[in-house]
Amino acid sequence: MADGRSASSVSGESLLFLTDEQLRQGIEAMFFAYRGFTADPDRILDDMAYGRAHHRAIHFINRAPGTTVNNLLAILGVTKQSLNRVLRTLISDGLVESRVGRNDKRERHLHLTEAGRALEQTLSDAQRTRMRAAFRTAGPEAVAGFRTVLEAMMDQEMRASYIRLKETGA
Amino acid sequence: MADGRSASSVSGESLLFLTDEQLRQGIEAMFFAYRGFTADPDRILDDMAYGRAHHRAIHFINRAPGTTVNNLLAILGVTKQSLNRVLRTLISDGLVESRVGRNDKRERHLHLTEAGRALEQTLSDAQRTRMRAAFRTAGPEAVAGFRTVLEAMMDQEMRASYIRLKETGA
DNA sequence: CTTGGAGTGTCAACAAGGCTGACGTATTGT
DNA sequence: ACAATACGTCAGCCTTGTTGACACTCCAAG
Numbered sequence: 583m584a585d586g587r588s589a590s591s592v593s594g595e596s597l598l599f600l601t602d603e604q605l606r607q608g609i610e611a612m613f614f615a616y617r618g619f620t621a622d623p624d625r626i627l628d629d630m631a632y633g634r635a636h637h638r639a640i641h642f643i644n645r646a647p648g649t650t651v652n653n654l655l656a657i658l659g660v661t662k663q664s665l666n667r668v669l670r671t672l673i674s675d676g677l678v679e680s681r682v683g684r685n686d687k688r689e690r691h692l693h694l695t696e697a698g699r700a701l702e703q704t705l706s707d708a709q710r711t712r713m714r715a716a717f718r719t720a721g722p723e724a725v726a727g728f729r730t731v732l733e734a735m736m737d738q739e740m741r742a743s744y745i746r747l748k749e750t751g752a
Numbered sequence: 753m754a755d756g757r758s759a760s761s762v763s764g765e766s767l768l769f770l771t772d773e774q775l776r777q778g779i780e781a782m783f784f785a786y787r788g789f790t791a792d793p794d795r796i797l798d799d800m801a802y803g804r805a806h807h808r809a810i811h812f813i814n815r816a817p818g819t820t821v822n823n824l825l826a827i828l829g830v831t832k833q834s835l836n837r838v839l840r841t842l843i844s845d846g847l848v849e850s851r852v853g854r855n856d857k858r859e860r861h862l863h864l865t866e867a868g869r870a871l872e873q874t875l876s877d878a879q880r881t882r883m884r885a886a887f888r889t890a891g892p893e894a895v896a897g898f899r900t901v902l903e904a905m906m907d908q909e910m911r912a913s914y915i916r917l918k919e920t921g922a
Numbered sequence: 923c924t925t926g927g928a929g930t931g932t933c934a935a936c937a938a939g940g941c942t943g944a945c946g947t948a949t950t951g952t
Numbered sequence: 953a954c955a956a957t958a959c960g961t962c963a964g965c966c967t968t969g970t971t972g973a974c975a976c977t978c979c980a981a982g
Contacts, residue, residue, distance in 0.1 A: 716904035727897020
């Protein structure tokens with residue numbers, strides 16, 4: 583906390599963006615924006631028997647097909663019991679397929695079915711539409727800043743997961 | 753869906769930051785970052801009998817002292833029953849004070865007590881520490897972009913609340 | 923071959939914190 | 953006088969998180 587002190591007085595650049603008031607505005611921005619961020623898929627899910635937890639599972643299974651339950655657990659940061667409840671309904675509803683591992687048959691590899699991919703598409707379309715509008719309004723430089731700050735805000739392991747996914751997808 | 757493609761060919765400025773892959777990374781960044789965002793206060797609250805809902809109430813009561821229940825309801829976006837449950841414990845634990853309105857005696861104006869302010873300080877210190885570290889790492893331009901994107905991502909009414917608070921605090 | 927441990931699934935019980943609906947009580951404004 | 957507003961509360965439901973306990977399958981080491 584006291585380490586940035588020396589650097590701050592060095593140059594002429596003001597560190598006014600680090601005042602408590604600025605930080606509080608950042609906090610409130612996160613709070614309000616996250617509500618918007620989840621609002622659209624939530625609306626869709628309410629019409630079904632699903633919730634946000636189902637969305638998250640579907641998203642990351644789609645993103646990393648064949649992932650194991652344990653891996654998904656780590657990414658989502660919940661207990662296996664909690665995930666299992668969600669997974670069970672998704673599997674029995676035919677949206678997710680659980681395949682026994684070839685090398686290690688204890689593992690279950692998760693894949694979306696055709697129906698699962700369809701739902702994923704619907705949900706992420708809704709979410710991307712909002713994100714796209716926000717990105718377009720803000721412009722490329724703002725988006726770069728947005729990503730930089732968010733990345734710096736993550737926990738260590740979360741950042742690792744995030745980067746792993748990022749590199750996989752690119 | 754396919755519109756991010758077609759728009760990309762329009763002008764000389766590349767719209768590569770609007771590809772589905774970029775949007776998806778933005779979505780995942782929000783997901784992981786929000787976890788970090790709430791992690792520190794959550795840890796503190798776990799040791800008490802409180803949860804994230806209490807934190808939110810305390811935050812906004814501190815931010816807008818004397819606010820009415822209805823107003824708080826609108827900001828938090830929950831039902832009065834849900835808020836009341838939280839408020840009841842905070843009041844009976846002596847962290848929040850509910851004063852009958854002078855002009856309109858139906859209204860209750862909410863204030864933090866000394867103990868309430870102390871807890872608020874503890875919680876927001878934890879949250880601001882992380883936010884400050886992230887801001888400092890990212891730099892002022894990134895922070896500006898961060899805020900711009902988040903603001904564009906909010907719902908209409910949320911943005912109104914956000915801006916109202918912003919102007920009040922400044 | 924036996925056995926320990928890892929990965930997984932499942933049951934039970936519980937809590938936080940959302941929600942709806944209904945009702946009661948002041949208080950205020952028409 | 954009456955309707956509307958602001959608030960509190962009871963009751964009940966849902967999702968999604970938690971712990972704890974236990975069983976099963978399979979792999980690998982002894």
